[in-house]
Amino acid sequence: MTEELSAPPPLPNFGDPNNQPSTEWYYVANGSRQGPVPASAIRELLKRKELKTDTQVWRKGMPEWKSLRESDLAEFVAAEPPAISGQYIGNGYVWTLALLPLLIGVIEAVVSASNQEAAARSLVLGLPYHPSNGLPFQIPLLVNALLGWLDDRKLKQEGYGSRVTRVTAVLFQPVYLFLRAKRLKQRPYYAVAWIISFIAGLLIYASVEG
Structure with missing residues (x-):
């Protein structure tokens, strides 16, 4: 009795020399x-x-x-380790970034109050008045960009970096905070804190100026 041979299983279809599947x-x-x-x-x-x-x-x-x-x-x-869980990634940079608008608003308010006090004193004493300058606008921009860049670099090391987050981290920090929370599957507490911090900073400065 002749033993019936089974057909070998079909080979996978590779569409190029690099063994890449041809399917789109x-x-x-x-x-x-x-x-x-x-x-x-x-x-x-x-x-x-x-x-x-x-x-x-x-x-x-x-x-x-x-x-x-x-x-x-x-x-x-196969050779790339998966990104680590978002719960193990520190949020130190982004919380500093989130509270920075409040800090800047307080500094500007202190400088403004000091100028008003100095102006009143100069008026009473008849002395020349030389107002103090607040923070140059370049300083907050640079600090924001630096914190965003440092945090995005850390995310890249942990397997989460991308071109979009890299650009927003340096140029559009509020957008970056929301994208970061979404990507790491975290609640966007620090993104909401940035908005609150920004509004609070403006209100503190406006109260002194007013």
Whole structure:
């Protein structure tokens, strides 16, 4: 009796010499679906840190979205450790950033009150009045940019950095704080604290000026 041989399982279909699946993929970025793109494009986005290992991807034939690490593209991220949990990342820089507007408002209010007192004293004594200058506007901008840059650099080391957060961390700190909280799956307490701090700083300064 001749033993019946079973056919070998089909080999995976690789579309290029780098063993990349030829199927086109969709991925989630900035809260919206992107694609379709070839697997090679996914790999390049990973290299540029524009995608993370837990980015959701999908291709035809998959029943649901999966993270890159759990999909057929897992070989692209096999050598990359996953980002650590957001609960283990310190928030020292961002809390300093959040309270900075209040501190600046207090400093400006103190300088303004000192100027008013000096002006009154000079008027009474008939002395020349030389008002003190407040903080040059470049100083708060530089301090904000430095704190944002330091925090984003730390996030990059922990696997969360991206071009968007890098730009907003230096130029648009309030936006960065909300993006950071969303990315780390934290409640945006420090982002809300920045808004409150900013309003409080303005009110303190306006009360002295008024």
